[in-house]
Amino acid sequence: MAVTTQDQQHGLTAHSHGAGVPVSSRADHFASFDVAAFEVPGGREEIWRFTPMKRLANLHNGALATAVAAVDVSAPEGVRVETVAKGDDRLGVAGTPGDRIAAQAWTSFTDATVVTLPKDTKVGPTTVTITGPGVGEVAYGHLQVRAEQFAEGVVVLDHRGSGAYADNVEFVVGDGAHLTVVAIQDWADDAVHVSSHHTKLGQDATLRHTVISLGGDLVRITPVVTYAGRGGDAELLGLYFADAGQHLEHRPFIDHAQPNCRSNVVYKGALQGDDAHTVWIGDVLIRAAAEGTETFELNRNLVLTDGARADSVPNLEIETGEIEGAGHASATGRFDDEQLFYLQARGIPEEQARRLVVRGFFHEILLKISVPEVRERLEAAIEAELEAVGA
Amino acid sequence: MATLEIKDLHVSVTADETSKEILKGVDLTIKSGETHAIMGPNGSGKSTLSYAIAGHPKYQITSGSVTLDGEDVLEMSVDERARAGLFLAMQYPVEVPGVSMSNFLRTAATAVRGEAPNLRHWVKEVKGAMADLDIDPAFAERSVNEGFSGGEKKRHEILQLGLLKPKIAILDETDSGLDVDALRVVSEGVNRYKESGEAGVMLITHYTRILKYIEPDFVHVFANGRIVESGGRELADQLEEQGYVKYTGNQEAATVA
Ligand SMILES: Nc1ncnc2c1ncn2[C@@H]1O[C@H](COP(=O)(O)OP(=O)(O)OP(=O)(O)O)[C@@H](O)[C@H]1O
Numbered sequence: 001m002a003v004t005t006q007d008q009q010h011g012l013t014a015h016s017h018g019a020g021v022p023v024s025s026r027a028d029h030f031a032s033f034d035v036a037a038f039e040v041p042g043g044r045e046e047i048w049r050f051t052p053m054k055r056l057a058n059l060h061n062g063a064l065a066t067a068v069a070a071v072d073v074s075a076p077e078g079v080r081v082e083t084v085a086k087g088d089d090r091l092g093v094a095g096t097p098g099d100r101i102a103a104q105a106w107t108s109f110t111d112a113t114v115v116t117l118p119k120d121t122k123v124g125p126t127t128v129t130i131t132g133p134g135v136g137e138v139a140y141g142h143l144q145v146r147a148e149q150f151a152e153g154v155v156v157l158d159h160r161g162s163g164a165y166a167d168n169v170e171f172v173v174g175d176g177a178h179l180t181v182v183a184i185q186d187w188a189d190d191a192v193h194v195s196s197h198h199t200k201l202g203q204d205a206t207l208r209h210t211v212i213s214l215g216g217d218l219v220r221i222t223p224v225v226t227y228a229g230r231g232g233d234a235e236l237l238g239l240y241f242a243d244a245g246q247h248l249e250h251r252p253f254i255d256h257a258q259p260n261c262r263s264n265v266v267y268k269g270a271l272q273g274d275d276a277h278t279v280w281i282g283d284v285l286i287r288a289a290a291e292g293t294e295t296f297e298l299n300r301n302l303v304l305t306d307g308a309r310a311d312s313v314p315n316l317e318i319e320t321g322e323i324e325g326a327g328h329a330s331a332t333g334r335f336d337d338e339q340l341f342y343l344q345a346r347g348i349p350e351e352q353a354r355r356l357v358v359r360g361f362f363h364e365i366l367l368k369i370s371v372p373e374v375r376e377r378l379e380a381a382i383e384a385e386l387e388a389v390g391a
Numbered sequence: 392m393a394t395l396e397i398k399d400l401h402v403s404v405t406a407d408e409t410s411k412e413i414l415k416g417v418d419l420t421i422k423s424g425e426t427h428a429i430m431g432p433n434g435s436g437k438s439t440l441s442y443a444i445a446g447h448p449k450y451q452i453t454s455g456s457v458t459l460d461g462e463d464v465l466e467m468s469v470d471e472r473a474r475a476g477l478f479l480a481m482q483y484p485v486e487v488p489g490v491s492m493s494n495f496l497r498t499a500a501t502a503v504r505g506e507a508p509n510l511r512h513w514v515k516e517v518k519g520a521m522a523d524l525d526i527d528p529a530f531a532e533r534s535v536n537e538g539f540s541g542g543e544k545k546r547h548e549i550l551q552l553g554l555l556k557p558k559i560a561i562l563d564e565t566d567s568g569l570d571v572d573a574l575r576v577v578s579e580g581v582n583r584y585k586e587s588g589e590a591g592v593m594l595i596t597h598y599t600r601i602l603k604y605i606e607p608d609f610v611h612v613f614a615n616g617r618i619v620e621s622g623g624r625e626l627a628d629q630l631e632e633q634g635y636v637k638y639t640g641n642q643e644a645a646t647v648a
Pocket residue numbers: 404405406413431432433434435436437438439440449482564597
């Protein structure tokens with residue numbers, strides 16, 4: 001059995017995606033470590049068609065590194081932090097670059113940072129702060145997080161600063177390990193960030209992966225999860241808030257090729273201001289071998305003002321009939337006037353009512369962020385976003 | 392002493408780009424201490440009247456006036472109306488995901504009272520009010536109305552009524568969807584609110600059964616967008632016997648079959 005479903009929903013600006021055009025199977029996507037193996041994309045390609053290519057600072061077209069992005073790691077005792085050269089044979093095991101920019105980043109980085117959570121141990125949060133190369137500069141990077149067998153811990157990736165930055169981030173999660181990742185894109189207004197996250201999830205391993213995208217001119221994150229054994233469990237959460245002119249794109253892909261694994265993808269976004277644009281492409285592939293798979297993916301977008309646009313495309317491809325459950329949903333709505341009316345009818349002023357509704361919309365994601373400092377920072381950031389436009 | 396005065400109110404809604412007049416000249420005055428039952432068949436415009444008074448943006452006032460103690464209600468925003476002392480218990484309360492009932496109640500009470508209630512007193516007050524309405528304390532941590540049954544939603548509307556203590560309360564079919572026990576509990580809640588001070592009530596209903604618990608001072612028959620007859624309790628008894636057929640030409644019962 002092979003079933004492909006494709007839904008498309010969008011925001012308030014009229015546009016067409018050419019719904020009904022058959023898409024090639026996710027299984028056939030090209031991947032390579034060699035940048036030369038990819039043609040320079042023009043923007044019409046399936047995986048690029050939502051991305052404003054002109055704003056990519058030529059990351060897709062051979063831009064040379066002009067600087068480096070500083071990587072600072074603050075780790076608790078027990079966590080090993082190394083800087084290694086490209087030849088280190090641990091690198092690249094979690095996945096192969098699936099687009100030209102990821103391959104460019106692989107080709108162009110010089111040093112990689114490897115963070116290892118030791119086996120059989122529970123460790124406190126590790127924070128990796130990555131600071132952009134500066135206005136007008138270009139940098140490439142590589143980070144690998146290894147959670148050894150039965151390790152348990154949280155890694156926060158905190159992106160700040162200016163410039164163009166492309167990287168690959170690998171999560172190598174050992175058997176029975178439990179890794180929580182929070183990747184925060186809190187870039188300055190000019191920043192361009194294109195990032196591929198590759199996860200290889202061991203037998204009975206758990207990944208809790210949360211992407212938070214707030215700042216930057218263009219942010220495009222592609223988290224890919226593959227399973228190395230049975231019983232893997234991946235939860236991919238996302239929260240994004242796009243302001244006027246921002247392009248925030250998230251392309252999670254869960255590749256179920258092992259039996260009895262689970263995945264749950266929930267991304268929620270809010271948009272406000274002219275030409276705020278968000279893109280969510282959620283691909284789930286359940287291969288023939290992946291019997292007993294349980295998967296669900298959801299994307300919701302809240303359009304707070306006119307002139308903003310959300311594209312949302314869930315794709316669920318199923319090549320076996322023997323699954324536990326598979327579902328997907330996508331909805332893009334205007335701010336709910338009925339909710340606003342109800343709160344106001346109880347005396348709550350409009351501004352405060354709006355904030356309550358937006359906070360409520362993100363609540364289920366924020367609730368799952370287990371690091372209190374990170375959660376508080378995000379709550380404050382969301383408040384600030386709302387205040388900026390006086391919503 | 393508060394007075395809500397509705398004069399010659401005309402209200403339209405726009406659907407599919409055509410405007411349709413729903414209210415065709417409503418006149419009604421409600422004073423503190425009075426309970427007015429508004430009874431009418433489905434689609435006669437009862438909810439439209441309540442939404443128009445509360446300020447729902449979908450309903451356009453084309454002419455007429457609404458004042459509260461002489462102040463122009465129609466000039467006020469939705470939240471200003473609530474803070475001025477108007478309350479609408481909705482026929483279909485709205486779900487607000489991710490906002491806890493306790494946070495919502497406290498935010499509303501703070502807005503209406505003009506200052507944050509003392510935390511210790513407030514917790515006691517809410518607990519007591521919930522107990523009075525047979526509401527499980529666990530509801531405080533659930534999202535506003537989300538996944539509540541119809542009856543649970545109605546209880547929470549009356550919970551808010553008791554906590555916000557408005558000058559004038561409009562109760563839109565608060566009785567619908569309630570079983571006998573819930574109807575009694577909710578009616579007792581409304582009666583406590585009436586006894587607690589100078590409260591005026593507009594009690595919108597399709598059926599007479601709630602009037603066995605809440606005594607109306609006036610009964611108005613609402614049909615085709617206006618009040619077509621007014622009287623006392625006896626008018627409700629007459630509706631119980633004869634239904635709305637006299638006003639609409641349709642056979643529609645005012646009692647539960
Ligand atoms: N938002 C709206 N859009 C379009 N039509 C509306 C809207 N609100 C009300 N109407 C129409 O106005 C008329 C009166 O509706 P309303 O809900 O006020 O009646 P009601 O008396 O409350 O009925 P019920 O007893 O069923 O609650 C109906 O014909 C209804 O379809």
